[in-house]
Amino acid sequence: MLQVLLWDVDGTLAETERDGHRVAFNRAFEAFGLPWRWDEVRYGELLRVTGGRERLLADMAARADAPVLADEREALARELHRLKNGFYAELVYGGGIPLRDGVRELIEAAAARGLRQGIVTTTSRVNVDALLARHLGAGWGDRFAVVVCGEDVAAKKPAPECYRRALAALRLEPLAALAIEDSCSGTTAARGADVPVIVTRSAYFAEDIVDQAVAIGPGLHTRRGWQPAPAPRADAAVTVDDLVDWHARMEWVGAHG
Numbered sequence: 001m002l003q004v005l006l007w008d009v010d011g012t013l014a015e016t017e018r019d020g021h022r023v024a025f026n027r028a029f030e031a032f033g034l035p036w037r038w039d040e041v042r043y044g045e046l047l048r049v050t051g052g053r054e055r056l057l058a059d060m061a062a063r064a065d066a067p068v069l070a071d072e073r074e075a076l077a078r079e080l081h082r083l084k085n086g087f088y089a090e091l092v093y094g095g096g097i098p099l100r101d102g103v104r105e106l107i108e109a110a111a112a113r114g115l116r117q118g119i120v121t122t123t124s125r126v127n128v129d130a131l132l133a134r135h136l137g138a139g140w141g142d143r144f145a146v147v148v149c150g151e152d153v154a155a156k157k158p159a160p161e162c163y164r165r166a167l168a169a170l171r172l173e174p175l176a177a178l179a180i181e182d183s184c185s186g187t188t189a190a191r192g193a194d195v196p197v198i199v200t201r202s203a204y205f206a207e208d209i210v211d212q213a214v215a216i217g218p219g220l221h222t223r224r225g226w227q228p229a230p231a232p233r234a235d236a237a238v239t240v241d242d243l244v245d246w247h248a249r250m251e252w253v254g255a256h257g
């Protein structure tokens with residue numbers, strides 16, 4: 001029986017990558033006096049590397065104007081990531097990064113049903129706090145039974161450690177949970193911990209090949225375009241009942257494009 005929803009953050013709760021983190025990284029480069037800029041295409045490529053600091057190091061490895069020594073690159077990545085987080089918070093509090101359609105409604109409906117919820121993400125806790133405090137209020141943490149962020153694990157997604165930590169904190173078996181992700185990396189992390197997962201596609205991962213999800217669709221705001229199709233209901237958006245049905249059916253599906 002489904003007992004907890006485990007939410008990813010970036011791309012799942014909000015389209016934070018393209019309009020938030022990418023913009024904030026570019027502001028950090030400018031503030032640091034660096035000529036580097038990440039356009040949407042380059043940032044999409046870098047998203048195959050999980051973690052902002054790790055993304056910076058991967059980009060520096062391909063740059064002739066990056067520091068030569070590994071410890072200098074690490075120090076620069078840490079400082080740029082710190083600056084980026086500050087700019088990201090400014091973007092969030094300025095209202096520039098809304099929750100995806102259907103997200104708030106589903107969080108509230110699940111809470112009303114008594115279904116526990118958690119956050120399982122590779123992003124930093126400061127970024128999670130900025131986004132959720134802006135949209136759910138300063139007491140947002142009271143809504144979630146567990147919060148696992150990037151600094152809480154040794155290996156980020158697609159490694160399954162974050163989901164295993166969440167399950168251990170909740171004292172639940174994997175099949176009691178349902179992960180909500182937007183990417184192949186997140187799906188791999190959930191499945192590596194034997195947690196069933198639904199995929200709500202985001203802007204950067206709309207074409208990703210996804211395997212072993214119990215449902216894949218374009219967003220929680222609509223019942224159209226989901227595989228498998230949700231049961232006929234009068235609702236326009238995905239509901240808690242749909243999640244319960246998909247979890248109970250546990251039919252693995254895979255899709256791309």
